Amino acid sequence: MTPAVSLNTATVKQWTLAQCIEGCARHGIPGISPWRDVLQEMGVDAAARRIRDAGLRVTGLCRGGMFPAADAAGRAAAIEDNRRAIAEAAALGADCLVMVCGGLPPGSKDLPGARAMVREGLEAILPEARAAGVTLALEPLHPMTCADRSVLSTLKQALDLCDALGDGVGVAVDVYHVWWDPELAAQMARAKGRIAAFHVCDWKVPTTDLVFDRGMPGEGVIDIPAIRAMAEAAGWRGGVEVEVLSRAVWAMDPEEVLKRVKAAGALC
Amino acid sequence: MTPAVSLNTATVKQWTLAQCIEGCARHGIPGISPWRDVLQEMGVDAAARRIRDAGLRVTGLCRGGMFPAADAAGRAAAIEDNRRAIAEAAALGADCLVMVCGGLPPGSKDLPGARAMVREGLEAILPEARAAGVTLALEPLHPMTCADRSVLSTLKQALDLCDALGDGVGVAVDVYHVWWDPELAAQMARAKGRIAAFHVCDWKVPTTDLVFDRGMPGEGVIDIPAIRAMAEAAGWRGGVEVEVLSRAVWAMDPEEVLKRVKAAGALC
Numbered sequence: 001m002t003p004a005v006s007l008n009t010a011t012v013k014q015w016t017l018a019q020c021i022e023g024c025a026r027h028g029i030p031g032i033s034p035w036r037d038v039l040q041e042m043g044v045d046a047a048a049r050r051i052r053d054a055g056l057r058v059t060g061l062c063r064g065g066m067f068p069a070a071d072a073a074g075r076a077a078a079i080e081d082n083r084r085a086i087a088e089a090a091a092l093g094a095d096c097l098v099m100v101c102g103g104l105p106p107g108s109k110d111l112p113g114a115r116a117m118v119r120e121g122l123e124a125i126l127p128e129a130r131a132a133g134v135t136l137a138l139e140p141l142h143p144m145t146c147a148d149r150s151v152l153s154t155l156k157q158a159l160d161l162c163d164a165l166g167d168g169v170g171v172a173v174d175v176y177h178v179w180w181d182p183e184l185a186a187q188m189a190r191a192k193g194r195i196a197a198f199h200v201c202d203w204k205v206p207t208t209d210l211v212f213d214r215g216m217p218g219e220g221v222i223d224i225p226a227i228r229a230m231a232e233a234a235g236w237r238g239g240v241e242v243e244v245l246s247r248a249v250w251a252m253d254p255e256e257v258l259k260r261v262k263a264a265g266a267l268c
Numbered sequence: 269m270t271p272a273v274s275l276n277t278a279t280v281k282q283w284t285l286a287q288c289i290e291g292c293a294r295h296g297i298p299g300i301s302p303w304r305d306v307l308q309e310m311g312v313d314a315a316a317r318r319i320r321d322a323g324l325r326v327t328g329l330c331r332g333g334m335f336p337a338a339d340a341a342g343r344a345a346a347i348e349d350n351r352r353a354i355a356e357a358a359a360l361g362a363d364c365l366v367m368v369c370g371g372l373p374p375g376s377k378d379l380p381g382a383r384a385m386v387r388e389g390l391e392a393i394l395p396e397a398r399a400a401g402v403t404l405a406l407e408p409l410h411p412m413t414c415a416d417r418s419v420l421s422t423l424k425q426a427l428d429l430c431d432a433l434g435d436g437v438g439v440a441v442d443v444y445h446v447w448w449d450p451e452l453a454a455q456m457a458r459a460k461g462r463i464a465a466f467h468v469c470d471w472k473v474p475t476t477d478l479v480f481d482r483g484m485p486g487e488g489v490i491d492i493p494a495i496r497a498m499a500e501a502a503g504w505r506g507g508v509e510v511e512v513l514s515r516a517v518w519a520m521d522p523e524e525v526l527k528r529v530k531a532a533g534a535l536c
């Protein structure tokens with residue numbers, strides 16, 4: 001069965017959130033996952049109303065996290081910002097708040113220390129998230145982002161954190177970040193009942209940028225159906241969210257991009 | 269104690285092997301690790317003689333591997349080439365033949381299949397390697413190279429292969445490829461007695477290229493002394509081989525690069 005599809009707004013960075021909402025409705029895309037910049041630009045209440053009126057499901061809010069900082073004030077500011085993100089996710093009725101946990105603080109080489117800051121940050125905000133009914137979806141990011149975006153690099157690490165933190169936490173699986181992992185099948189099985197989001201894009205050969213050169217599903221070498229089958233075997237029924245950070249896609253006609261997002265379900 | 273240092277010839281791609289040998293002797297760098305292109309250009313016998321005359325230790329030959337191919341003829345050709353590499357490593361008296369195992373065959377999305385080709389290739393050449401007394405050093409490469417260079421991505425995966433293959437196989441640990449790994453400390457301990465090479469360079473922030481933007485040791489965020497301590501705790505006494513694939517370093521004066529290679533021991 002072709003899975004339901006959701007548009008992550010970073011895939012059409014050319015558009016405002018209002019345009020994304022209208023675009024999803026026009027193209028028959030039943031889900032949306034906004035980033036906080038476009039959400040705040042539109043206003044959270046207005047956005048929540050428009051998304052509801054359009055009948056769209058909010059498959060996630062991107063993103064919380066970014067906990068490590070060079071000093072206590074920086075870490076406290078990150079926690080405050082995550083509290084606002086939880087409130088926004090609750091206002092949208094989002095399935096989860098996607099957590100991109102953060103890299104090393106500037107100038108630091110202390111990877112265990114940064115990982116401890118991530119855990120402490122999550123512990124600090126978890127009570128609010130539980131109270132608001134917002135699932136924190138820990139997203140392991142590709143190891144090439146370890147220095148500056150996420151010291152959470154593997155699904156095993158994310159699930160170990162879930163085990164340690166208890167209720168209210170799950171994982172966001174993005175095939176781009178996990179496809180290479182020799183432990184993937186075992187960890188996807190272990191994730192049973194804890195997958196809170198499933199993101200797709202593709203790994204292009206060659207890849208020319210560490211962040212902004214992802215492919216549309218089908219353009220690269222990731223066996224996306226195989227990973228989706230693992231997700232479904234682990235109980236996931238939420239469909240696929242198409243998130244493609246790509247300068248090439250941002251240069252395309254957004255209407256064409258949305259056609260391909262809509263079609264992506266059949267490729268995944 | 270400052271460890272002994274070895275020059276990987278790819279760090280000074282501007283130079284012939286003869287220049288690298290003379291440079292090591294001139295700068296008091298006691299080890300060298302040639303790539304096969306510069307080795308073959310000079311001639312294996314001539315190179316072996318000159319390296320011996322210069323009193324240099326050959327800490328490795330780069331590289332064997334690249335087993336996956338789209339068809340049986342391609343895989344057989346790869347195995348033949350690896351046999352030649354084993355003979356070259358033996359002629360040099362190299363401590364090991366570094367194995368960069370290869371990525372997906374062109375057009376393939378079959379990662380388990382490519383991993384099986386790697387294992388079959390290693391099994392095919394292992395008898396020759398044992399007979400020649402050449403240790404095959406399996407090098408896990410950073411996951412960002414999984415599609416086109418190495419489906420062997422983690423130290424755990426490399427050690428699992430070592431366990432399966434038996435005598436004559438070890439691991440090459442390059443801090444650039446493994447520093448991000450949450451399992452690193454545990455797997456370095458498990459590697460006891462099986463580390464056949466220890467390579468250093470650094471992870472720059474930002475990194476602008478997936479292959480050719482490595483930093484000189486100290487230029488980036490890797491806690492190299494911590495990883496070297498893990499290697500020594502696992503019995504490694506072979507010093508550090510400086511391998512820096514970097515367009516920026518290739519644009520520098522090679523004499524200056526060798527000064528920094530020589531000094532790298534103190535940073536590692």
